[in-house]
Amino acid sequence: MSTTRGRIDKRQAILEGAFTVFAREGYAQACVQAIAREAGVAKPTVYNHMTDKATLFRHSLEAAARAVLDERIAALEPLADPGDDLRAALQQAAGRLLRLHTDGRSCALRRLLYSEVTHFPDILDIVKDSGPDRLTRALADRLARLTLAGRLRAGDPDLAAEQFLALLLGPLEARTQLGTRTLPEAELDAMAQAAVDAFARAWDVS
Amino acid sequence: MSTTRGRIDKRQAILEGAFTVFAREGYAQACVQAIAREAGVAKPTVYNHMTDKATLFRHSLEAAARAVLDERIAALEPLADPGDDLRAALQQAAGRLLRLHTDGRSCALRRLLYSEVTHFPDILDIVKDSGPDRLTRALADRLARLTLAGRLRAGDPDLAAEQFLALLLGPLEARTQLGTRTLPEAELDAMAQAAVDAFARAWDVS
Amino acid sequence: MSTTRGRIDKRQAILEGAFTVFAREGYAQACVQAIAREAGVAKPTVYNHMTDKATLFRHSLEAAARAVLDERIAALEPLADPGDDLRAALQQAAGRLLRLHTDGRSCALRRLLYSEVTHFPDILDIVKDSGPDRLTRALADRLARLTLAGRLRAGDPDLAAEQFLALLLGPLEARTQLGTRTLPEAELDAMAQAAVDAFARAWDVS
Amino acid sequence: MSTTRGRIDKRQAILEGAFTVFAREGYAQACVQAIAREAGVAKPTVYNHMTDKATLFRHSLEAAARAVLDERIAALEPLADPGDDLRAALQQAAGRLLRLHTDGRSCALRRLLYSEVTHFPDILDIVKDSGPDRLTRALADRLARLTLAGRLRAGDPDLAAEQFLALLLGPLEARTQLGTRTLPEAELDAMAQAAVDAFARAWDVS
DNA sequence: GATGAATGAGCGTTCATTCAT
DNA sequence: AATGAATGAACGCTCATTCAT
Known part of the structure; x- marks a missing residue:
């Protein structure tokens, strides 16, 4: 269960980090690196949860x-x-x-x-x-x-x-x-x- | 005089092309290459008239x-x-x-x-x-x-x-x-x- | 361990390639592309190891x-x-x-x-x-x-x-x-x- | 005669300006624009006197x-x-x-x-x-x-x-x-x- | 002969994305 | 599932050089 919780938490953190960065920089300027940093995860982890920068954008919005x-x-x-x-x-x-x-x-x-x-x-x-x-x-x-x-x-x-x-x-x-x-x-x-x-x-x- | 006109025309064309492309793509996604193409000039010509992509943006706005x-x-x-x-x-x-x-x-x-x-x-x-x-x-x-x-x-x-x-x-x-x-x-x-x-x-x- | 070795090897290769190219072309003429080729890596890999062309120069010297x-x-x-x-x-x-x-x-x-x-x-x-x-x-x-x-x-x-x-x-x-x-x-x-x-x-x- | 003098003077100014800029910047970094400015002439004037940046370099040296x-x-x-x-x-x-x-x-x-x-x-x-x-x-x-x-x-x-x-x-x-x-x-x-x-x-x- | 304007080519740097671990 | 490392593709910008005037 803790695994599932952790996964959900991480997804949540990524979405929130994404919105924070997108809000600050705009879609094009926001770089996935920065989103990952904001969410406290590594860049590929973001891609494990979301297929795309675009998808990430849509979900965070x-x-x-x-x-x-x-x-x-x-x-x-x-x-x-x-x-x-x-x-x-x-x-x-x-x-x-x-x-x-x-x-x-x-x-x-x-x-x-x-x-x-x-x-x-x-x-x-x-x-x-x-x-x-x-x-x-x-x-x-x-x-x-x-x-x-x-x-x-x-x-x-x-x-x-x-x-x-x-x-x-x-x-x-x-x-x-x-x-x-x-x-x-x-x-x-x-x-x-x-x-x-x-x-x-x-x-x-x- | 035709020279001056030509220069003014070109500046105008660049500003209009810039607005067109910025409007279509947004600031960050718009690439100067595309603006130059839209204005019918070469990329460096854009830089001869405007120092920066940012300046170009401001002036076209x-x-x-x-x-x-x-x-x-x-x-x-x-x-x-x-x-x-x-x-x-x-x-x-x-x-x-x-x-x-x-x-x-x-x-x-x-x-x-x-x-x-x-x-x-x-x-x-x-x-x-x-x-x-x-x-x-x-x-x-x-x-x-x-x-x-x-x-x-x-x-x-x-x-x-x-x-x-x-x-x-x-x-x-x-x-x-x-x-x-x-x-x-x-x-x-x-x-x-x-x-x-x-x-x-x-x-x-x- | 092989990972670490690989990274060290790559860094070494980059430094050596850089010196080779800098020595042949001089600082300004040397292009990072050529250095990467000489070191057998891709251009961004060079930037993963060194922040700058200037830093690369200093370290290779x-x-x-x-x-x-x-x-x-x-x-x-x-x-x-x-x-x-x-x-x-x-x-x-x-x-x-x-x-x-x-x-x-x-x-x-x-x-x-x-x-x-x-x-x-x-x-x-x-x-x-x-x-x-x-x-x-x-x-x-x-x-x-x-x-x-x-x-x-x-x-x-x-x-x-x-x-x-x-x-x-x-x-x-x-x-x-x-x-x-x-x-x-x-x-x-x-x-x-x-x-x-x-x-x-x-x-x-x- | 004044024309000829002027031409010679201009050539001299270009050579001196070139050496000044080359000395300050190095060959590759020196840009012809800067040399022209230093010599007090327009860029094409430099090319009227010297065929090349390279030739200019050799002569100024x-x-x-x-x-x-x-x-x-x-x-x-x-x-x-x-x-x-x-x-x-x-x-x-x-x-x-x-x-x-x-x-x-x-x-x-x-x-x-x-x-x-x-x-x-x-x-x-x-x-x-x-x-x-x-x-x-x-x-x-x-x-x-x-x-x-x-x-x-x-x-x-x-x-x-x-x-x-x-x-x-x-x-x-x-x-x-x-x-x-x-x-x-x-x-x-x-x-x-x-x-x-x-x-x-x-x-x-x- | 001198110049303002224009351009083709190129370079430093960044970034989304993918592997191997 | 998570990450460090690597890369292909672009992009902003500069510059030597050339025309038209």
Whole structure:
């Protein structure tokens, strides 16, 4: 059993090391040597677990994306049972999402997706299956229920979700300078508030 | 004079070829050989004009960014003199911006900025000087005038501009799959409409 | 163990191949490709053992210099116990030194030292630690003892050693045309004799 | 006429620039671009005057060698009419030769000859025609006359010249560290004295 | 005759990948 | 299963040399 554990641990270490190095250097610049060093194994060991540098890249992206998504979905929790003050719940979820979105790993993931999407068209599945799309769907689900409950103006909940996220995350790109700067907490809160305000006006949140 | 023209032409050809290849391959994968071939010159000729692969990258980005920005600023023209129907003017500008934003060169530029911003921190100047920031400022200028004219709810025009662009462009990322898919015209128009609607509600456009 | 041997052998082969090629082509003209071929390995293997072309150069020089010096010191042996006929012992040592000094490897080493001393100032250590300086000191030691034994005119043994070597080796440069020509045995013997004669006169050898 | 002058001047500038750069960098490392810059002309101008980098090298060596030799021959002047004190005359010539031999241009020339003699076998002619050999012959001429005048022990004047120069210049190599260090005046004088002393003993100078 | 511009060929170095152990 | 060692293939960059002006 310890063997199996060890093997799994090593695989995990390789995937994490790979993501770390890919995030730092980019796909092409990252060298397998460095990944192996980061993971604390020898270079051929990497090849024993993954056939290719490309495969290694795909698997490490997938693992990171899964982790990131889980956190984002969890951030929507306040909307499951918003209580009387819907705006407060939106505000809370918005704050959490903003923080997750400006997190280092999240930014690195986004950067990698953008830069390699043309060389690895299949990583689009990551975006669709476990990326922003699913977040939008999950949010749309919440908003649909709230619409039915009369707390939102009637309308397409997919559109509502899309606009909520756009208002919230759209300004991030410019403010964080493509994810290279971290924002002060106060600014993050102000951004969440502004997004929720606009959303509330546009969708008659009550 | 023809000499000078020839030199300028060659420099231009190199910059364009460089952008083409960088856009297709990314910085690290792009090989100078290929850039030279694309520009129709020999490899050392590239080095006669640019000292470095890195310098070549920076200059080609800058040229592309300038071209892209000029078009975007021009797209705001309808807002200069909106006439009676402000929503129509917004709609028109929105449609143009959306089309510019989904243009191949524009997407490639955004991809390159995202992927290399960590290796070339100075390309942030491009974003600030000639990128989205300046578009937001230009739009804010227009909206400020409109606010003074009483056509918009009183409020921070910078915020209004930010939110307009967020509502308009935010959904693009998911819908174009990080810029790899082109959208049908109808969908673009619908997106513009939805963004303008939401903006109008949130800012009492009249 | 065979592994270790193999690695050591390969390192040795690389150093020897490097000296051969450097000696033939000079530092700048020598290409690592050729060195690898000469050593019977692939080019990257060279870089697995030595970080640099420069490092490779230094190490190959050092190895060659050590080998050359060992032989030269050994050539002084006849002076350790010269017996009755000191001139004969000097003559014998002189002959040996002359032959070592006109040896191909020795000439190549001298050429390389001269040509690259300005680019690699640290190779002066080779000259001082294992080159002519140490030969002079070793010879001075012998002559000091002989002086004490009254077989030489009293005087500075360092100067005596310096002059002995100068008389012996000085004429070589011109006669071998900077080390490119080999001299007939008879001429070598005559040179040794002439040097010993002059030295004997100048220092009252008995 | 000014044209012709200008052309000659330019040729001269190129040759001098070439020697300067070759001396600094060595043949292979020296790039024609740098030589042109040093000479204050454009690169193709160099090729208008010399067909080749190799030809350029040969001609620049030749010019430098001629200049160096002229000075050395002139240094023997004191021996033309030594007066009563032959040792003083020898001493004077020795001092001058030593200074010329440790001069920067002289060292550079020697370095270049050593390093490129295998690639350019024909530069040996420089050594023979205008180099040390001719100095030895010129000195032998002087010593022959002195021998006839009974101021030296009877013997082969060629050998005497060879030994005088060997005693004088042989120690230089070690002391100047292959020509990279300059020696203090006092040390130069001491070396001249030591060489003359030894020569005087060996050849019964009176 | 002098020059700015262009190029073919080559070199040092790196790296993904594979063997032998 | 894990590793040290080796390699084939590229790539960035330089340079001697040549045209066209």
